Amino acid sequence: MSVQDRVFAAFREALDVEDGIDRSRLVYRDYAEWTSIGHMTLVAALETEFDTMLDTNDILAMSSFDKAVEIMTRYAAN
Amino acid sequence: MPPIDLSGRVALVTGASRGIGLAIAHRFAAAGATVLLNAREIGEESLGTFAEDEAQRIRILPGDVGRPDTARDIVRTVFSSSGRLDILVNNAGIMRTGLIGMISDVDVAEVLDTNLASVIHMTQSAARLMARTGGSIVNVSSVVGVKGAAGQLVYAASKAGIVGATLAASKELAPKGIRVNAVAPGYIKTDMTSQLGDEARTQALEAISLGRPGSVDDVADAVLFLASDMSRYVTGQILGVDGGMII
Numbered sequence: 001m002s003v004q005d006r007v008f009a010a011f012r013e014a015l016d017v018e019d020g021i022d023r024s025r026l027v028y029r030d031y032a033e034w035t036s037i038g039h040m041t042l043v044a045a046l047e048t049e050f051d052t053m054l055d056t057n058d059i060l061a062m063s064s065f066d067k068a069v070e071i072m073t074r075y076a077a078n
Numbered sequence: 079m080p081p082i083d084l085s086g087r088v089a090l091v092t093g094a095s096r097g098i099g100l101a102i103a104h105r106f107a108a109a110g111a112t113v114l115l116n117a118r119e120i121g122e123e124s125l126g127t128f129a130e131d132e133a134q135r136i137r138i139l140p141g142d143v144g145r146p147d148t149a150r151d152i153v154r155t156v157f158s159s160s161g162r163l164d165i166l167v168n169n170a171g172i173m174r175t176g177l178i179g180m181i182s183d184v185d186v187a188e189v190l191d192t193n194l195a196s197v198i199h200m201t202q203s204a205a206r207l208m209a210r211t212g213g214s215i216v217n218v219s220s221v222v223g224v225k226g227a228a229g230q231l232v233y234a235a236s237k238a239g240i241v242g243a244t245l246a247a248s249k250e251l252a253p254k255g256i257r258v259n260a261v262a263p264g265y266i267k268t269d270m271t272s273q274l275g276d277e278a279r280t281q282a283l284e285a286i287s288l289g290r291p292g293s294v295d296d297v298a299d300a301v302l303f304l305a306s307d308m309s310r311y312v313t314g315q316i317l318g319v320d321g322g323m324i325i
Binding site: 037040043044047048053054056076 | 145152153157202203206207209210295
């Protein structure tokens with residue numbers, strides 16, 4: 001499974017995102033379920049999916065699906 | 079009463095090189111936990127204070143948890159080595175006494191970083207790891223953080239800050255199955271309280287209803303209770319361990 005698919009799986013689990021959604025709509029505080037509480041649920045889902053722990057700066061920078069993929073690509077490479 | 083069993087649990091204790099922190103680590107190890115000892119300066123010689131079978135479950139993680147990057151690195155090391163964290167005891171602390179107007183900027187920064195910022199840094203990192211399994215965070219405050227004491231402006235403020243952090247974290251982390259409590263020791267015989275002058279020590283002893291200073295084991299037993307499932311329905315509490323101290 002690609003990093004993008006793994007990140008999407010975490011979004012689906014944490015934020016109840018539907019499979020066919022336009023992923024550009026997944027923006028922090030813009031997408032209804034992606035609240036500050038939802039953000040931490042998403043972080044937990046990503047950490048579980050990638051079996052890692054995110055840096056606080058990365059958690060704060062994760063503002064969209066594309067950004068999440070960019071960040072998690074680094075973790076997947078390590 | 080059944081003995082408290084922490085077999086299979088992973089516990090991290092900051093400020094564990096001596097005093098209350100080391101006593102807590104001994105209690106956890108005796109209860110069967112894997113115990114990770116943190117302090118700014120701590121080495122393998124600390125293992126010598128544990129029984130042989132316990133020492134096999136002890137890991138040393140030196141570092142200054144008052145620094146956010148160090149706190150993150152320590153939790154990351156716990157993740158990579160153990161994969162889980164069930165118990166965190168935020169005990170790291172220093173004491174600087176001084177009358178108002180005579181406290182240096184360096185002392186203010188050092189005390190707040192070591193005593194309070196460390197709790198925030200460690201809670202931020204550890205809570206994410208603990209959220210996977212649930213857990214217990216026990217913070218070590220002080221009676222002066224609740225009641226205040228002359229000559230302890232910064233120390234008391236740092237310990238009062240721990241009370242606020244405990245209450246806030248308990249509310250936010252309860253839905254994740256993480257309990258957060260604090261102990262507020264009174265006058266405990268440690269290297270740190272030996273810094274107090276004779277007059278302050280005499281006043282402290284006169285204020286204790288039970289008529290004796292506390293021991294590090296008195297505090298460690300209270301922390302063991304809060305860390306274990308014996309306190310499974312207890313969160314957001316500040317437990318005085320002060321012999322009925324009135325100040």
